[in-house]
Amino acid sequence: MAAGSSIDALGQFELHPVLGALGESLRFSQSPMMMIVAAIVVLAFLYVGMRPAAVVPGRLQSAAEMCYDFIYNMAVDTIGPEGRAFFPFVFTLFFFILAGNYLGLLPFSFAFTSHIAVTLALALMVFCLSIIVSLKVQGAKFFAHFMPAGAPKALAPLLIPIEILSFLSRPVSLSIRLFANMVAGHVMFDMFAAFTIMLAGLGFFGDIIAVGPVVINIALMALELLVGALQAYVFAILTCIYLREAVAH
Amino acid sequence: MARAVMYDNIRRAGTFLAPSALALPLMAMVAPGARAEGMPQLDFGNPYVIGQVIWGAGIFLVLYLLLSRSALPKVEKVLSLRRQTIETDLGIAHKAKTRADEAVADLHEARRKALADAQANVDKVVEEARLAAARQTEEMNARLATEIQDAETRIAQARGQALASVREISTTTAETLIHQLSGIAAPADFVTAKVGSAAAARGL
Numbered sequence: 001m002a003a004g005s006s007i008d009a010l011g012q013f014e015l016h017p018v019l020g021a022l023g024e025s026l027r028f029s030q031s032p033m034m035m036i037v038a039a040i041v042v043l044a045f046l047y048v049g050m051r052p053a054a055v056v057p058g059r060l061q062s063a064a065e066m067c068y069d070f071i072y073n074m075a076v077d078t079i080g081p082e083g084r085a086f087f088p089f090v091f092t093l094f095f096f097i098l099a100g101n102y103l104g105l106l107p108f109s110f111a112f113t114s115h116i117a118v119t120l121a122l123a124l125m126v127f128c129l130s131i132i133v134s135l136k137v138q139g140a141k142f143f144a145h146f147m148p149a150g151a152p153k154a155l156a157p158l159l160i161p162i163e164i165l166s167f168l169s170r171p172v173s174l175s176i177r178l179f180a181n182m183v184a185g186h187v188m189f190d191m192f193a194a195f196t197i198m199l200a201g202l203g204f205f206g207d208i209i210a211v212g213p214v215v216i217n218i219a220l221m222a223l224e225l226l227v228g229a230l231q232a233y234v235f236a237i238l239t240c241i242y243l244r245e246a247v248a249h
Numbered sequence: 250m251a252r253a254v255m256y257d258n259i260r261r262a263g264t265f266l267a268p269s270a271l272a273l274p275l276m277a278m279v280a281p282g283a284r285a286e287g288m289p290q291l292d293f294g295n296p297y298v299i300g301q302v303i304w305g306a307g308i309f310l311v312l313y314l315l316l317s318r319s320a321l322p323k324v325e326k327v328l329s330l331r332r333q334t335i336e337t338d339l340g341i342a343h344k345a346k347t348r349a350d351e352a353v354a355d356l357h358e359a360r361r362k363a364l365a366d367a368q369a370n371v372d373k374v375v376e377e378a379r380l381a382a383a384r385q386t387e388e389m390n391a392r393l394a395t396e397i398q399d400a401e402t403r404i405a406q407a408r409g410q411a412l413a414s415v416r417e418i419s420t421t422t423a424e425t426l427i428h429q430l431s432g433i434a435a436p437a438d439f440v441t442a443k444v445g446s447a448a449a450a451r452g453l
Contacts, residue, residue, distance in 0.1 A: 010287075010288055013288065027297055029301055031305075032304030035308045036308055046324060047323075053326075054327075055330065057327075065327070068328070089313065115301065117301060179290070183288075183290070
């Protein structure tokens with residue numbers, strides 16, 4: 001973080017092996033460890049929440065059911081009736097990202113969504129799924145979408161490459177959006193936390209001024225809570241939109 | 250004196266603090282000594298960067314399978330059970346309401362019928378009373394008419410008898426008066442003739 005007068009805001013994103021030599025040999029870093037924690041949290045939330053299975057639900061069961069309804073409605077409303085088939089996938093995606101974003105806000109934790117490799121892998125998974133579904137549902141008609149309906153055929157050499165480029169940019173924008181938001185938030189946290197430590201070294205007045213970055217970090221935490229949920233939602237809703245285009249005849 | 254020095258120090262600190270506070274976001278971007286050696290996320294030579302993708306794929310797959318095969322169907326089961334319970338209860342409630350509506354309709358019908366029957370009975374009784382009263386009045390009128398007629402007959406008989414006696418009484422009274430006034434006994438035929446003519450003149 002802060003070493004003397006230098007600030008290493010990106011050091012928090014470095015990956016280190018966990019579980020000693022076993023983790024080293026398995027390439028198991030803190031990132032997959034937090035993925036496992038995120039998966040356990042999501043599963044525990046549903047299993048523990050739904051354990052009473054009461055007709056009149058308690059608080060935790062209500063929360064679990066509300067989450068279920070929220071994603072189900074998102075999938076079905078956006079994709080259409082076919083969205084029921086993709087609901088578990090969208091649910092998994094949303095809560096995997098949400099849990100990853102929120103777990104990353106805990107002290108001594110790690111946000112695996114702040115790694116472009118992870119977000120790109122997720123985005124490519126969505127991208128490939130949408131292509132597979134498109135080819136399965138629409139067949140060769142899928143390629144007709146690259147030529148906008150009603151456009152003059154003379155413009156085809158210009159429009160088709162633009163459309164293909166636009167289509168291929170989907171996983172890039174999807175992954176970079178999530179990655180950049182999470183990185184920016186964590187860098188800001190680190191920077192302001194480093195300011196606090198650096199200012200505290202200036203003596204009495206430094207101690208007073210050091211309160212400023214702490215207050216800013218508190219505000220940033222509220223912002224990051226919002227951003228974490230928003231980015232998970234954006235990722236999930238864009239996935240639904242891509243799948244809607246894929247299932248549309 | 251000491252207080253003035255303290256205020257002076259605070260003023261100096263304020264002049265230093267205000268711009269520093271305003272410059273905090275700027276400092277975040279251009280902090281001296283901030284390392285810019287590159288982002289660890291883009292160090293694809295690091296085996297852990299790709300390793301996390303492989304691990305992530307496995308973890309995501311396991312999470313997806315557990316959610317889609319176990320956790321989410323459990324939630325769906327509870328939700329569908331609730332929907333079913335609510336629909337069943339609503340069905341029971343609707344049936345109960347239908348029965349209650351029918352009972353209320355039957356009650357209203359019975360009440361309306363009872364009112365109509367009661368009104369008919371009242372009308373019948375009133376009509377019977379009216380007819381009985383009319384019959385009694387008629388009988389009474391008939392009886393009174395008979396009695397009046399009988400009375401009139403008796404009066405007429407009495408009058409006739411009285412009128413029949415008027416000539417005799419008048420004749421006797423006239424003979425008595427003549428005898429008393431003149432001391433002469435008037436001839437009975439003469440008196441009778443005179444009384445008869447006087448009575449005839451008076452229509453008796």
